[in-house]
Every structure is written in structure tokens, then in C-alpha cells.
Amino acid sequence: MIKAKQYTCIGCPIGCPLQLQHEGKDITEISGYECDRGAKYAKQEFTDPRRDMSTTVEIIGARWKRLPVKVTGPVEKDRVMEAARKIHELRVRAPVKLGQILIEDFLDQKAIHVVSCRTMERID
Amino acid sequence: MYDVAIIGGGVIGCSIARELSRYQVRTVVLEKYAEVGFGTTKTNSGIIHAGHHSSPDTLKGQLVVRGNTLFDQLCSELNFGFARIGELVVAQGEEDIPVLEHLKKQGENKGVPGLEMWDQKRLQREEPNLSHKLVAALHAPSAGVINPYEFAFALIENAVDNGVELKVDSPVLKIDVVKDGFVFHTPHEQIASRFALNCGGIFADKIAQMVGLNDFTINPRKGEEYMLDKRLMGLVRRLIFPVPKPTTKGILIIPTFNGTIMVGPTAEDTDDRYDVTTSYDGAKQVFDFVSNICPSITERETITEFAGLRAVSNTNDFIMGPTNIKGFINVAGIQSPGLTSAPAIAEYVCYILKGEGLVLKPKGNFKHHVPGPPRFGTLGIEEQQKLIKENPLFAKIVCRCELVTEAEIHNAIDHGARTLDGIKFRSRAGMGRCQGGFCTTRCMDILAKRLGLSFHEITKRGGDSWIVTEMGKVKNR
């Protein structure tokens, strides 16, 4: 049976309303896009939607109370909240360097880490 | 046991507290909010009336002129912001002129100094930004403006310096009438006194009911005010009044002490004693009216708005004096010109207390003076440099809109600020056009450090007015 999914293209401010028809895992048709970015985006969203992920963690002994961190590769959309909870369990001690790895192979993904987004010096 | 308990730390309660502190009397002030002046006082228009508006047949009409004359000395002793900028009642048509003439005569009979009729030409020369359709004006040079909250803070500070006790967060829940006086129940304690002064403002009738008095009611009348951007400073130099109506002196243009222009208030009766809401209708009323008087004022210039409640009594006059309950004295129904009358009311209440048997023996060591806040932003560069030399924290800007320094935030805390609003009303941090966008976290940091509180324990104005909450609490939910 053919089913339909709707997406809004994020390629540009036009925000084309995309329609994707599929039979199980097979895409049968994509429509509604003004340029190729739309088709590509709908396909990605259907097959493997992922999101960039950044948040903050507690840091001790620094100027600010929170350290900005990010995941170095996109996280599966359905696991974003889970990822946030995991990252929030972290507590870091200053000093920290920009790009310092805080969690290695995050969510069991090889070479995808949680890293610090800035340097924070130790302040006593 | 106290001699006198003052119920309510508004500008009236604070004025009386300061006046009583001249004498060897044990006085306590019971204030329900986190700081004094946080009720009607802080929303007051801040006008020191010349006195020609109110009829001499009323108590308010009698006290206002005396009150006005006391402000010069009070200001020199207590260092709150006060300036006699003068007032104009403007006539929008020929039919208004007889009213101006009546006001002039009424004022002269009451001893209001310097009243003068201005014709259109004079009015345009003195206030060129007012509408050229205005035909005449009555000038009252002795009218002025103050920052009402600063006045209340200075009064209570001076009173406390002279031995008065202040209890904040202490709403009076119940009053027992006992043999020698009264016992007041607050959430924390019971306090006994011989005399009770009911300065309960909007709630004065409810306070009176606690001792079984049902002879008056307070019918709050709401006033909305709109504060305009500093950009308009100097547009109008004097207080501008329309020709008055029975319930109100009308919607005014108020160049506040700091120069920022405020417009309002509306006048709307309300049953809700907590109704300090502003409304679309109120704004429309204010700006429709004001734009007729001063066309360059528009709603777009608003930086903030607020509303306050006038404690209008069913007699439409001040209700002051002893009651059937011995020792219980009403100081109620204090509507406009209550702020102007406050110093005279304080004198009058002492006179009443004396009549009721309280011995008022002057103190030998009464301190007249409080220093007042430093107000760095208003000083010349040399004076600023001098302050910085004394205290480097004067070189650290906390509020960029009003140029308030960290030293001034500490000063506010030294002089009683316990909340973010307490800091704002003492130092002006957060009063400018960014409305705290920049200084909020800075003020919170300093408050937290000085009061030994966590960041999330800081409130805007006490009670449930928390500002931030802890992260963990949500996360672990």
C-alpha cells in the first residue's frame, strides 16, 4: 500500500512543502520541490533523519558554570533527547581546551565524539 | 511592647515612622511586601502638587499646601530626587478659561504662591512642543516632581537610623484588641503595641474590619502609566495638566525627576485590590489624549508601562483620626494629593496621637540626615573621577542604559535593597530602555554574593516572584 509523508524543505527560506510517497521502505514519488535540494532532503528525512546536536554540561572551576559541547557527527533524530540526557550526566573540571574529547564514540558510533566547543581556563 | 505599630510601609506609613522617630517612642512598621513602598507608592505619579486643585473644604485640600512647603527641607535632609519644575493647567478651548480662573482664585485663597495665567503666546514660548491649539494655561511654579519610591526608602532608612523597627514580609493577618492595646498576628510572630496606625492603603478598610470597624470602605481606582524613551527628554519641561474632571485630575504629561517623560494616569474604578494590569483601552485613552496636548508623543516611544491603585475612600477624602476602638487610628483613604500631603499627614498624626495620650518627648540625638544614593550617571566627569578614586567599583558599569555602577548596586544593598526591584528603584539599574536585558544577571550576581543566596533564590520583588530555577530539578523529573 502506498503511503504519503509530508516534509518542509529546509534548504532555503521558501520552505517548499514536500510530499513523499512510499511503499514500505521504497520511495515511489517525491513532489512539491522547486529545486533538487528538496528531493534530496525528503529522501534523507525518510531514510535516515539526523540532527546536529549541541548543548552544555556542568563545569567546575571556570568563569562560567556551563561548558558548550557538541557531537561531532549528526545524531539520529529519534535519539536526540536520549543523547541530551546522556551528555547532561557529564561534569567537567576546568581547564578544558577547544575540541577536547569528553565522550568518545558517542552512542556507540565509531569516531563520533562529544567535544568541548571552547577553551575554559581554570579560575580558583 | 511597642508604643506605636504602623500597619503599612507605604509612603504614608514611612512618613509617620520618620516623624515619630523624632520622639522617645517605640515604633514598629509592619509591611506585607519584601520592601517598603512596593504597593501603591512605587506606582505613584510622583507629583508634588502646588495645592490649587483641591477644595479647602476637604482634609486633603487643607493638608496639601502645608505638605508642599515641607519638601524643600525634607529633600535637603533625606536626599531623594526632588525638583520644583512647575505645573501648567492647559486650556484646550475658551470654555476652559473660567475653570483656570477658578483654580487660580482657589489656590490664591489657600496660599499657593506664584500662580499666573499665561496666554497662548507665552505658553508657546515656554513650552514650544505643546499643541498650538491650546489657548491658555495656569502656571503654578511651586509644583514639583519626586521619585516616590526613593522618598519612601529615605524616610524609612532615616526612621530606622533613629530607632524605628521595620518588619518586612509581615502582612497583618489578625488583630486582637487587648486591655492595653493590640496584638498583631503576622506569619512569623505576634507583636503588641499600645497604639495602632492604620496606614493600610488599598487594604485599610480590611485592616479596620480586623478590629471590628466597618465605617468606611476603600474603592480602588486604577491608574495606568506609560514611561517613554529618554530620547524625548526635554520635550516638555513642566508638569502638564488638562482642566480637571470630578474623579481625576486627568491624564498628565509628567517630566519625571530623572527627565524621562511619563504619561498617564487613567482613572478606572475596580473591585479587584490586586488589579495592577495595564490594558489596550487604557493605553488608547492615554495616548489619544496626550497626542492632542503634545503631538510628538506617540505610543511607539513607550519603554515600559505599569498600573497602580489609588486608595479612594467612600467619603472621597482622607479618613484620619481616632476611632471607637481606643488607640486605633485611621490614616486611610489617602488618594491624590496624598504623596504631597504625606509630610503634613505625618505631623497631623503625631498631633492626634498626642491627643490620645501618647507622650511625645523629643530625642536629643535625632539624626536628620541620610546621604542618598550617589547617582554616578548624573555627575560631572571630575566628580565621577573623584568617586572612582575613593572606590574603584564606581568605574565598573552594571547598567549601561542609565550608567549605573557596581558601587551603586552595593550602595543600594547597603541601604536595604533585598530584591531586584529593590535595586532597580534605588539605583535605576534596569529602568532604562533595555529594561534589564543587560544588567539583570549582573545585579543578581551581586545580590546573591552580598546576601549569601543562591542565584535561584533571588526574587524580583519577594513572594513568589522567582527569576530563575535550578537546572537539575527539571532534568531529573
Add this chain to the structure above:
Amino acid sequence: MLDRMEGKYDVVVVGGGPAGMGAALGARDSGAERVLILDREPEAGGILWQCIHSGFGLHYFREELTGPEYAERFFEKVIDYEVDLVTNSYVSGISVDSDGTKSVRVMNEEHGMDTVNTKSVVLSMGCRERTRGSIRIPGTRPSGVLPAGLAQKIVNLKGYLPGKRIAILGSGDIGLIMARRLTLEGCKVAGVFEIMPYSNGLTRNVVQCLEDFGIPLHLSTTVAYIHGLDRVEKITVAPVSKDLKPDMSRAWDVKCDTLLLSIGLIPENELSLSLGIQMDVVTGGPRVSSTLETSMPGVFASGNVLHVHDLVDFVTRESLLAGQFAGEWAQGVRRPADNIRLVPGDNVRYCVPHSLSPEREHTIYMRCKEAMMPCRIRVGNLMERKLRFVVPAEMIIFKIKPDLLDKFHGDTLRIDILPAEKGKRHD
């Protein structure tokens, strides 16, 4: 004052955010020797430190970075380029001597009040958020009504939450970003309310910050009333009619303890105004020539103090240029005065700079008044460019080549955004 602040600077930059850092680098690139950044915060970088989401740097670094990463990369450059940086310092005034030297008055806890002399100045103080007062929401005045950027600082730097149940007025990007941010921290975001019939944020943010988390976006809807005495208890929201007034007959209540405002930014020009610089009432920033010089000779402006940008990359690009010209100016280079005035025409809200010179290529930054699709930009009779769309939320940037201007003999060049001509295909 400070050892390194002694003597005379070539360029003093007021504000060390992305604009100020860009201007300082541009000034050094131009050959100016002594360049100083004065910043009121404890560290340079401005608002970027609290913008922890990604989306920065695609144009400038060709790489998608978070705000702090963008800030730190620039900060390192500032150090590499031997720019002097003094933080915790507030510029309280600037005066100009008879020989054109500027005295910048600085306040700093450690060193008190002092002045720094410089040949030229770049104003890069950034912008601030519009507040409740500027849009006039009726109701009570409880704690819990705050601009979204302040909430962002509270969460990302101070480590607290502005509340637990959040409503957001305005669909600007900061509001959308905060909707996601607070959701990730466990708050409930009850909805985003936008008075216009379209979102003011990027589509990407509408999708990834709201739709992903099931947060409703109510268009053509505004907050008509705030309830709660001490703390926000609920808000009344209402659809708006064509004149943008709330229709109270269709209003409903939303329970929340916090109302974030994401209703726009205003260039922060107190210092510029105190200098008596000519302003553009539409942008809220100074009027500038094609060298980004204000009406006061030797005083330049760039970044959000000039006009509010949507992307930090464009702030950087504009600021590098302002810094270059400020640096040149300090070294005695005087460009010929602009002789073409640039004025906004149909459907153009503003354009920056305000004048041009045929001497060199120009980058024009502009915004439209209303969305239009498809459309064309017409620059006098010199050029016309087709565009698939314009929206007010997205800045339009294009270049004008000097050879085009050479052909122009008028003194006023008008820019219009017009509907695409019928029958002609757009690309």
C-alpha cells in the same frame, strides 16, 4: 592607564564581539600598527559564547561551527595579529580634538577612568533585544517575562533555567533556538506565537527546533494579556486581524510560568548618538558612506550596530571592510568622497551603505518590506537581477561593479524590488 594603552592608537574598536574582532583584523590587514579593542565583558567574543548551536561560519570558514567555536577561532586570530585587547572596560564617551584625534573615555575597575587617543574609531557595539515595553503587552507585570537572549545567557552561561513551562512570543531565530534548547533541558515549551502570517526565523529552525519536538507555531497570533501577580501564571493569546490587532472573541489561555520574547533587535547606538552622528531612522544605526564611515570623519561603524544582520558571517565580512578603511584612514589615506546617494525604493526597507563611489566595487546589504516571489531587484537603470524570492527575515546581498557606476551620471541611485515581469522565466 594600561601600559599597552599608552600613547596613541591608529584604530580603537569599541566592542569585541564578532564585529569588533573583524574590524580589528581588517585594520591590521590594512597596515595599521596599533589597534585596540575595548570590550565591556570579561572576554571578547560578544554574544557568540552563549549561541551554542551550530550554523556559524559556513560563509567565512566554509565549515559549520557553533558560536563559541567561531568566537574562539577569531579570538585566536586577534591574538596572532597582535591586536591589543582590554576587557571589562566600558567606553563612556568619545571626543574629537581640533586636529581630528579622538579621545576615547574608558572606565575600568582596575584602572579607573582614563582616555585613549586614536586616529580613527570603529563603532561595533552590536545590538540589544526589544522588550515587553516596546510592543506593549497588557496585563500584570510579574517576574518571568524576559527577552529570549537573556534566557539564553541564563541557560548557557549561568546554568539556570528561566522557568519550567515556557511560551514564546515571536518566531525570531533566537526564540526558535531557545525553544529547542529549553526542551533539551527538560522544560515544556507550550507554543510559539507569531503576529505575522509567516515565521521570522529560518525554515531550518522552524523544522528542527519546533516540528521535531512537536512544539506548535501559531502564526497570525499574539499575546494579548499576561496574568499572574508575582510570577507569570498564564497568558491569553489571540489571533490577529488584518491590522494586527488581537481578536479577543477567539482568544484562549495558555498555562505557563515564563514568557520569552523574541521580537527583534535594536542597534545599540547610545555612544553614536552622544557623538552627534547622523542616524538612519529605519535601521536604527548610523548613516555610512561606502567606506562604512559615519558622518563624523574617522569614525566608522560595522556589524549589528549599523544594521541587524541575520548571519554572523556577514557581520565579519562587513567588519573586516570597516576595519580596513579605518586603518587606511589612520595612515592618512583619504578616499574620494562618495558622489552617488543610494535610496530605498519600492518594497525596500533599507539599504546600507547610504552612498557609493564609482571608484571601487560595493557590497550592498538590504532588506525588503514584504515577501515577494518571484521578483527582481532593479538598481536605477544600471542593473536588474532576478531573484526566486525575497523575505523580510533574510538580508539581500549583492555587488555593484565599478564599471557600472562609471556609466551613471545622476546623483541618486534608487533600488527597487519589483515582481518578476510576466512572460519572462526566472532561474
